[in-house]
Structures are given as structure tokens and as C-alpha cells.
Amino acid sequence: MERNAIQRDAGIGIILNAINKGGWSYQGKDYPMEPDIYASVNLEHLQKLKAKDKMTQYKLYLRNKLEMVVAKGNPKKIKKIDDLARPDLRIMLPNPVTEGIMKFYIKKVLEQHGLWDKISGGKECKSCQATPQTYFTSVHHREIPDALKAGTIDVGIVWASEVQHAKEEGIDLQGVPLPPQDSLVHDAAYAIGALVDAKHAKAASEYLAFLGTPAAQNAYAKHGFIKASKSDLKLRAIP
Numbered sequence: 001m002e003r004n005a006i007q008r009d010a011g012i013g014i015i016l017n018a019i020n021k022g023g024w025s026y027q028g029k030d031y032p033m034e035p036d037i038y039a040s041v042n043l044e045h046l047q048k049l050k051a052k053d054k055m056t057q058y059k060l061y062l063r064n065k066l067e068m069v070v071a072k073g074n075p076k077k078i079k080k081i082d083d084l085a086r087p088d089l090r091i092m093l094p095n096p097v098t099e100g101i102m103k104f105y106i107k108k109v110l111e112q113h114g115l116w117d118k119i120s121g122g123k124e125c126k127s128c129q130a131t132p133q134t135y136f137t138s139v140h141h142r143e144i145p146d147a148l149k150a151g152t153i154d155v156g157i158v159w160a161s162e163v164q165h166a167k168e169e170g171i172d173l174q175g176v177p178l179p180p181q182d183s184l185v186h187d188a189a190y191a192i193g194a195l196v197d198a199k200h201a202k203a204a205s206e207y208l209a210f211l212g213t214p215a216a217q218n219a220y221a222k223h224g225f226i227k228a229s230k231s232d233l234k235l236r237a238i239p
Contacts, residue, residue, distance in 0.1 A: 014098070016045045019195070020052060036198035037207060042104050043191045043238075050238040058193035060232035061211040062225045065185035066105060067160045068176035069144060076154050081113050081182050084155070087133065091119065092144045092153045095126035095136035102141075106157050109182050145171050159188075164224025189232065208235070 015038065018024040023032035038055065040046060041064070049055035070078050076089060084091060094102035110116040121131035127138040135153070137143045144156035145166035155176075160183075163175040180186060192211070194204040210216050212233040221227050 016040070016048060019049065019054065034199060035195060036200045036204040037192060037194050039190055039192035040100075041188065041190050042100055043189075046191050046193055046238055049193075049195070054196055055193045056196060056238060057235045058191045058238050059208065059211070059235050060189045060228050061192050062190050062217070062220045062228050063185065063232070064159045064161055064188045064190070064225055065183040066101075066109065066157055066178060066188070067163050067183065068155055068178065069148065069158050069163050069166070069173055070155050070176055071148055071151075072172040072174050074174060074176065078155050078176055081109060081115070081178065084110075084119060085115055089133060089155055090153045091134045092147050092156045093119070093134060093136055094141040094144075094157070095128075095138070096120070096124045097126045097136075098139070099126075099137065099141060101159060105184050105188060109184065112181075142166075145169075145173055148173050159224075160226075161224035168223070185226070189228075193238070 014024075015033075015035075018033050019035060019038060022034070023030060025031070038046070038049065039061070043058070046055055046058050068078060068081070070076065078089070083089070094106060096102045096107060107116060110119055119131065119134050121134070123130040123136075126136055128136050130136050135147075141156070141158045141162060142165070144153070144158055145162065147153040148156070148166075149171045160175060163173070166173055177183070192208065194201065194208060198204045212228075217227045
């Protein structure tokens with residue numbers, strides 16, 4: 001498949017904005033981009049493409065869930081979201097500026113527990129010490145397992161797939177499973193669709209079909225994702 005056939009959202013709308021503008025610029029150099037397929041963990045991004053007549057259909061191709069992540073053996077005995085209020089914990093969380101996992105998911109859970117203001121200190125920033133206990137990431141929540149490895153934090157919240165990835169990288173850590181209302185296992189779904197003006201429309205269609213095969217679903221599940229259901233994998237109109 002062509003290298004430009006798939007573009008997945010690495011931050012809040014970064015790639016979405018590039019699609020709408022035909023590419024992006026970095027350090028004075030232009031990078032044109034004309035993807036055939038776009039995917040995001042936030043359906044609203046696909047709805048914005050629909051509003052610009054750039055996409056009409058989508059499917060859900062996998063799911064995920066939130067987990068707290070701690071050092072192997074869980075030395076601080078962290079068991080639930082409410083434990084994040086403990087003053088003895090050093091916490092690292094995805095930043096609420098560019099990380100969709102925070103903006104659309106973790107923040108919602110923390111607000112439901114009445115913890116957001118305490119943990120964030122009223123700040124929405126990146127690469128910052130939001131409170132004496134809480135640090136927000138610079139770019140990506142993969143920084144959290146690295147901080148656990150370095151021993152500079154006690155706990156963070158990431159996708160379950162990131163816990164699995166960190167283990168595959170040899171980091172001694174473990175996930176702390178959360179109940180459905182906190183893991184958001186029923187909400188966290190990845191949506192994907194082909195662009196209306198895709199230059200490689202046939203390849204895009206074949207790839208979307210491939211995502212529904214056991215080979216594709218098993219590959220994702222091997223790395224900590226949750227398989228999509230048959231209903232998820234059906235193409236439907238973007239609402």
C-alpha cells in the first residue's frame with residue numbers, strides 16, 4: 001500500500017488540520033499530504049471531514065481502555081482512581097493540550113471523581129509541573145512508562161495497549177485495571193474511513209476490508225487492543 005495511504009491522528013486534530021490544508025509546514029519547509037484513509041480515536045474528527053465533504057462513511061476497527069500504570073509489584077499499593085488524591089504520589093498524565101486521551105477520556109473520568117481541579121491545579125499545559133504532585137507530558141503518553149522506568153513518578157494513566165507496549169520494550173511495570181466506568185472500555189473506539197477524493201480508492205477499500213479479518217484483529221489484540229465487534233466493523237454513514 002502507498003506510504004501516504006493512511007494517516008492516523010497523533011494529537012488533537014494535527015493531521016486533521018493538515019488534511020484540510022493540504023499538508024503542513026515545519027521550520028519553513030512545506031510538507032504536502034493527500035492521504036487516502038484517516039483514523040482517529042475521536043469520531044468528531046471524522047465528522048469535521050464530513051462537514052467539508054471530504055468523508056461520508058466510517059467503521060470502528062478496534063477498541064481500547066484506560067489503565068493506571070505503576071512500577072512492577074505496585075509498591076505504592078495503588079488500586080483505584082481515587083488514590084490519585086493521595087499526597088504521597090508522584091503522578092504523570094497525558095497533557096490536556098495535544099493529547100486526545102486526556103482531552104476526551106481521562107479528564108472526563110477525573111471530573112466524575114471530583115479530582116480534576118486538584119490534580120491539574122487549574123492548569124491546562126504541556127511539559128509542565130501542573131501541581132507539586134502532577135506533571136503533564138510533552139508530546140505523548142509513552143513518556144509515562146519511561147518515567148516509571150527512571151523512577152521519577154509513581155503512577156500514570158495510559159491506554160491498555162501502551163501498558164502492553166511498554167512491557168514488550170522490557171520496562172518493569174504493570175497495569176492497574178479499572179472498572180468500566182473508569183476505563184471507558186465502552187466508549188474508547190477507533191474510527192476510520194476513506195477520503196472521498198482518495199487517489200488510491202481501491203487500495204483504501206481493500207485496507208478497510210482487511211481490518212475486519214481475523215489476521216488484522218488478532219494482530220491488534222496481540223498488542224493490547226480490544227477486538228472490534230462485527231457491528232463495529234460495518235461501514236456506516238458518518239452521523
